[in-house]
Amino acid sequence: MPGSYLIFGPPGAGKGTQAPRLATRLGVPHVSTGDMLRAHVKGGTPLGVEAKGYMDAGDLVPDDLVVRMLGERIAEADAASGFLLDGFPRTVVQAEALDAMLAERGRPLDCVIVLDVPEEEVVRRISGRLVAQNGRIYHELYDPPATPGVDDEEGLPLVRRPDDEPDVVRNRYRNVYLAQTLPVRDHYRAAGVREVLIDGIGSTDEVAARLDQALPA
Ligand code: AMP
Numbered sequence: 001m002p003g004s005y006l007i008f009g010p011p012g013a014g015k016g017t018q019a020p021r022l023a024t025r026l027g028v029p030h031v032s033t034g035d036m037l038r039a040h041v042k043g044g045t046p047l048g049v050e051a052k053g054y055m056d057a058g059d060l061v062p063d064d065l066v067v068r069m070l071g072e073r074i075a076e077a078d079a080a081s082g083f084l085l086d087g088f089p090r091t092v093v094q095a096e097a098l099d100a101m102l103a104e105r106g107r108p109l110d111c112v113i114v115l116d117v118p119e120e121e122v123v124r125r126i127s128g129r130l131v132a133q134n135g136r137i138y139h140e141l142y143d144p145p146a147t148p149g150v151d152d153e154e155g156l157p158l159v160r161r162p163d164d165e166p167d168v169v170r171n172r173y174r175n176v177y178l179a180q181t182l183p184v185r186d187h188y189r190a191a192g193v194r195e196v197l198i199d200g201i202g203s204t205d206e207v208a209a210r211l212d213q214a215l216p217a
Helices: 015-026 033-043 046-056 063-074 092-105 119-127 166-190 204-214
Strands: 004-008 030-032 083-086 111-116 129-131 137-139 194-199
Touching: 004 015, 004 166, 015 030, 015 083, 015 111, 015 204, 030 033, 030 063, 033 046, 033 063, 033 083, 046 063, 063 092, 092 166, 111 166, 111 204, 119 129, 119 166, 166 194, 194 204
Parallel strands: 004 083, 004 111, 030 083, 111 194
Antiparallel strands: 129 137
């Protein structure tokens, strides 16, 4: 049903996989601030130039930049009857800015969808990624190469990106997600917004089925 939804969870929870499909089913545009920022970086826009350093370091882009970008996006015609936000708000300041924008539209947030994946699974998912020089991405557990440590097609060695090292992932989970983003969930709980909790462990299809069941179109 059209309305304003927000999908919430740590990086690695599967939001980017589930959100586009869920948005189509709910009949609303999928609004991902991560995708929008990556497009700005790729296009070399002033916002992209400013955001890149934060993104490369795994830090949050400053609230004012992201809030402005998001405000412009949800003012577009296709978002008039709702949207599914993915990756926004990531701080309570952003949540308060969103609340103000929605108050102006006269319609508060309808639902917060929480994709629940514990820290250890996040670390397993992200740190299991192995990359070949040709850009192919494997996963130690979920999509392993035929020969461990070697790309299937060109025999190139597979490496783990420095950003995907378990310690880096764990630090980011604690210092960015738990410290800055999790309070957004409490913010909406305190405001009495409906929360739908989805177990994010399992295959893409299993998680999609849980979402479909919890959120009938
Ligand atoms: P994502 O694809 O949602 O994981 O976003 C990729 C990166 O973009 C994040 O690691 C942040 O650096 C930045 N980013 C995306 N959304 C936001 C946001 N709402 N606030 C601050 N930074 C963001």
